[in-house]
Amino acid sequence: MAQASAPLAGRIALVTGATRGIGRAVALELAIGGARVIAVGRTQGALEELDDIARSRGAQAVTLVPMDLADGAGIDELGYAIHRRHGRLDILVHAAAMFGGLRPVAHIPPALWDKILAVNVTGVFRLIRSLEPLLRASDRARAIFLTSAAAVRPKAFWGSYAATKAALEALVRCWADEVENSTIRAILLDPGAMRTRMRAEAYPGEDKEGLPEPERIVPFLLDLLARSEPGLPTESQRFTDWRSARVGVSPERP
Numbered sequence: 231m232a233q234a235s236a237p238l239a240g241r242i243a244l245v246t247g248a249t250r251g252i253g254r255a256v257a258l259e260l261a262i263g264g265a266r267v268i269a270v271g272r273t274q275g276a277l278e279e280l281d282d283i284a285r286s287r288g289a290q291a292v293t294l295v296p297m298d299l300a301d302g303a304g305i306d307e308l309g310y311a312i313h314r315r316h317g318r319l320d321i322l323v324h325a326a327a328m329f330g331g332l333r334p335v336a337h338i339p340p341a342l343w344d345k346i347l348a349v350n351v352t353g354v355f356r357l358i359r360s361l362e363p364l365l366r367a368s369d370r371a372r373a374i375f376l377t378s379a380a381a382v383r384p385k386a387f388w389g390s391y392a393a394t395k396a397a398l399e400a401l402v403r404c405w406a407d408e409v410e411n412s413t414i415r416a417i418l419l420d421p422g423a424m425r426t427r428m429r430a431e432a433y434p435g436e437d438k439e440g441l442p443e444p445e446r447i448v449p450f451l452l453d454l455l456a457r458s459e460p461g462l463p464t465e466s467q468r469f470t471d472w473r474s475a476r477v478g479v480s481p482e483r484p
């Protein structure tokens with residue numbers, strides 16, 4: 231069992247995208263740090279593996295929620311379940327997203343467009359809608375949303391993903407402004423290039439050597455969670471900037 235003295239002991243954390251990549255790395259470290267982690271993703275086996283690894287490293291059991299974030303009613307049920315079990319939520323890390331492939335805007339299949347909007351945009355709205363009361367019940371809530379440079383630097387063939395990340399940023403900024411006088415602080419986090427399945431989908435054929443493993447971003451995320459006053463997310467927090475400031479190296483790939 232995690233020690234009561236662990237840095238995140240007693241904190242209730244919800245992590246989406248917890249089956250792989252950045253979300254999985256974050257969920258694992260939050261659990262090892264003592265948080266009660268609720269892990270969301272569609273792949274049941276990967277969620278179970280996360281729980282096995284967390285417990286083998288001294289964490290308490292992770293609550294596993296196999297769910298598609300396009301399921302708005304499911305998100306409402308999740309919010310109600312957290313309300314009944316914990317009465318509050320202290321940490322939200324929303325890492326789940328779909329990339330949707332590379333193609334000209336005019337060639338985006340309408341069904342794909344509907345799906346990526348449902349997951350990457352409406353899913354964010356439904357999470358905020360269901361979780362805001364729980365976050366308000368926390369003495370110090372932090373909600374971190376993973377974004378991308380594509381939100382502000384859109385380019386050819388990235389239309390569906392870039393549009394959804396721009397929408398995510400706008401939505402989170404509006405919400406952060408609304409809850410400014412509460413205990414909730416929202417943060418937009420741009421991880422930059424990470425060695426994950428999504429990166430491989432966006433840059434097929436890229437040499438993965440030199441790309442940071444997703445575990446590398448976790449200390450930055452813990453640093454963001456620990457900040458007493460992160461301010462409004464008028465700009466996203468960039469992992470490459472944080473890393474450069476700490477180790478004195480130039481930012482690498484986009």
Ligand SMILES: NC(=O)c1ccc[n+]([C@@H]2O[C@H](COP(=O)([O-])OP(=O)(O)OC[C@H]3O[C@@H](n4cnc5c(N)ncnc54)[C@H](OP(=O)(O)O)[C@@H]3O)[C@@H](O)[C@H]2O)c1
Nearest residue numbers: 247249250251252272273298299326327376423424426428
């Ligand atoms: N990696 C990069 O270089 C990079 C760069 C900029 C921004 N980002 C952002 O960082 C975040 C994490 O990306 P990543 O690289 O870690 O991606 P990843 O390895 O592909 O993981 C994506 C996660 O999202 C979940 N997910 C996808 N569709 C879902 C759905 N419909 N319902 C529920 N869960 C769903 C996946 O789980 P299941 O498949 O099990 O559902 C998986 O856990 C994303 O928001 C991404 O946009 C990544």
